[in-house]
Amino acid sequence: xxxxxxxxxxxxxxxxxxxxxxxxxxxxxFARHHGGVFVLRIEDTDLERSSRxxxxxxxxxxxxxxxxxxxxxxxxxxxxxxxQSERIxxxxxxxxxxxxxxxxxxxxxxxxxxxxxRERLVGSGxxxxxxxxxxxxxxxxxxxxxxxxxxxxxxIFFKMPRKxxxxxxxxxxxxxxxxxxxxxxxxxxxxxxxTYNFACVVDDHDMEITHVIRGDDHLSNTxxxxxxxxxxxxxxxRFAHVSMILAPDGSKLSKRHGAVSVEEFAKQGILxxxxxxxxxxxxxxxxxxxxxxxxRELIESFDLDRVHSSPAIFDVKKLYWMNxxxxxxxxxxxxxxxxxPYVASSGLMTKDQIDANIKWFKAAVDAVRSxxxxxSEFPDKLRIFLEEPEIPEDIIFxxxxxxxxxxxQELQDGLASLENWTPEAISxxxxxxxxxxxxxxxxxxxxLRKLLTGAEEGPELLNVIYLLGxxxxxxxxEKVKSQA
RNA sequence: GCCCCCAUCGUCUAGCGGCCCAGGACACUGGCCUUUCAAGCCAGAGGCAGGGGUUCGAAUCCCCUUGGGGGCGCCA
Numbered sequence: 113x114x115x116x117x118x119x120x121x122x123x124x125x126x127x128x129x130x131x132x133x134x135x136x137x138x139x140x141x142f143a144r145h146h147g148g149v150f151v152l153r154i155e156d157t158d159l160e161r162s163s164r165x166x167x168x169x170x171x172x173x174x175x176x177x178x179x180x181x182x183x184x185x186x187x188x189x190x191x192x193x194x195x196q197s198e199r200i201x202x203x204x205x206x207x208x209x210x211x212x213x214x215x216x217x218x219x220x221x222x223x224x225x226x227x228x229x230r231e232r233l234v235g236s237g238x239x240x241x242x243x244x245x246x247x248x249x250x251x252x253x254x255x256x257x258x259x260x261x262x263x264x265x266x267x268i269f270f271k272m273p274r275k276x277x278x279x280x281x282x283x284x285x286x287x288x289x290x291x292x293x294x295x296x297x298x299x300x301x302x303x304x305x306x307t308y309n310f311a312c313v314v315d316d317h318d319m320e321i322t323h324v325i326r327g328d329d330h331l332s333n334t335x336x337x338x339x340x341x342x343x344x345x346x347x348x349x350r351f352a353h354v355s356m357i358l359a360p361d362g363s364k365l366s367k368r369h370g371a372v373s374v375e376e377f378a379k380q381g382i383l384x385x386x387x388x389x390x391x392x393x394x395x396x397x398x399x400x401x402x403x404x405x406x407x408r409e410l411i412e413s414f415d416l417d418r419v420h421s422s423p424a425i426f427d428v429k430k431l432y433w434m435n436x437x438x439x440x441x442x443x444x445x446x447x448x449x450x451x452x453p454y455v456a457s458s459g460l461m462t463k464d465q466i467d468a469n470i471k472w473f474k475a476a477v478d479a480v481r482s483x484x485x486x487x488s489e490f491p492d493k494l495r496i497f498l499e500e501p502e503i504p505e506d507i508i509f510x511x512x513x514x515x516x517x518x519x520x521q522e523l524q525d526g527l528a529s530l531e532n533w534t535p536e537a538i539s540x541x542x543x544x545x546x547x548x549x550x551x552x553x554x555x556x557x558x559x560l561r562k563l564l565t566g567a568e569e570g571p572e573l574l575n576v577i578y579l580l581g582x583x584x585x586x587x588x589x590e591k592v593k594s595q596a
Numbered sequence: 597g598c599c600c601c602c603a604u605c606g607u608c609u610a611g612c613g614g615c616c617c618a619g620g621a622c623a624c625u626g627g628c629c630u631u632u633c634a635a636g637c638c639a640g641a642g643g644c645a646g647g648g649g650u651u652c653g654a655a656u657c658c659c660c661u662u663g664g665g666g667g668c669g670c671c672a
Contacts, residue, residue: 226670307672
């Protein structure tokens with residue numbers, strides 16, 4: 113087999129949808145696994161909806177995911193340009209070639225007129241499939257002259273052969289398209305730009321793409337593209353159609369189902385490796401059933417033969433769980449850095465305050481990370497260390513009621529006289545008072561927690577005491593004494 | 597309407613004719629651990645859409661039905 117060359121070809125018309133991200137990932141993994149080339153091509157022939165800003169954002173998101181391309185925007189390559197808007201002469205030339213060989217034809221008609229033809233077809237009970245004969249009145253020399261004088265361009269239609277096509281899809285298996293299932297279609301628009309199906313074929317051929325891995329919403333496009341390859345007598349690439357990602361209700365995943373773009377998940381605090389790992393498992397499985405896999409491991413074990421063909425529902429709960437796994441296992445230096453912007457924008461601490469207390473910050477992040485699935489949940493968990501809690505009034509009463517007053521005072525003294533404020537020192541101070549006073553340990557710990565944080569649950573108490581700092585702890589302990 | 601794709605626990609999936617009275621993961625339930633919550637560990641409940649074939653034998657192969665999805669644009 114020749115060297116593998118695959119491509120991801122998004123249109124910069126919005127954020128990177130998770131479905132697109134998965135397609136990109138599979139192309140990337142396939143290329144890397146086979147030591148091939150991963151090309152990024154920008155399909156920006158829809159002038160209305162494409163923008164350069166969105167393209168930049170798209171590229172940044174790709175890099176955030178860790179999907180570096182070998183050829184494409186920003187870095188170029190031997191097969192460029194990689195933006196379709198910069199290749200329009202190429203498409204024109206190829207379209208012209210098809211017209212010359214009689215495999216395509218010019219139609220001097222407006223979109224409205226073509227709509228009328230379609231309506232006429234449907235009205236007479238025929239499927240909306242155009243053919244050469246339907247456009248006779250728009251192909252007259254008079255029409256052509258009219259167009260030339262006005263400086264307008266005709267559209268170029270491709271003559272779709274009325275024959276059956278067969279596709280050996282790498283994922284779906286053999287697919288048969290019946291004869292006459294579609295009609296002639298536009299390959300070059302009146303504004304001189306190519307349509308998707310045409311540009312796609314021309315580029316894939318010129319860029320020597322060997323494998324086209326894309327969503328199966330393109331399956332019916334493949335029929336058209338196969339016909340174009342045939343018209344040029346080009347050898348088509350191998351196709352692999354991955355099934356779509358669906359919403360929980362089984363419909364197409366869209367904005368009304370919540371977050372659907374990689375950017376949104378990134379904002380929520382999904383780590384890129386969790387996003388990648390989760391997406392890889394949507395439609396693909398590891399040979400040994402492993403689920404937590406790094407990019408490296410994915411590259412190592414990924415191949416098309418384990419991609420299966422049924423659609424997958426996007427289960428955000430599992431994504432969150434997986435992200436929690438990554439948050440727990442992440443290097444503390446890195447996780448702390450990732451949490452910084454979330455805490456800063458919450459107003460709990462400024463960036464400078466964090467920098468000035470970075471050791472403390474890391475310990476705090478470490479103390480709460482096991483209860484978090486998203487980076488955005490950190491500020492709320494860190495709050496107990498930073499804000500004055502509301503201590504329930506009755507806690508002092510309860511402490512006295514349970515006969516804990518003395519031990520609390522003893523603890524206060526013990527903590528106050530500690531030489532170093534370290535978890536170890538705090539721990540031994542607690543052990544000491546616990547030895548001196550015969551109290552119910554459960555009562556003691558629970559009451560202490562409530563007195564210090566106002567809550568009945570939270571991180572390990574020793575951590576809480578240490579991270580709260582001596583000042584706050586002593587002050588809260590003081591209440592027991594003063595309200596005696 | 598026409599064309600195409602898909603169908604294993606609620607969800608992601610393993611399974612590619614006997615190893616399956618179907619295995620794993622998330623979620624769920626119970627227990628253990630723990631000062632609490634979380635994490636972790638253990639256990640449990642839960643599925644081959646339906647009907648026909650083929651075969652000694654079918655979740656696995658074929659056909660039909662049903663259900664879901666995609667497409668039928670001078671969008672990609």
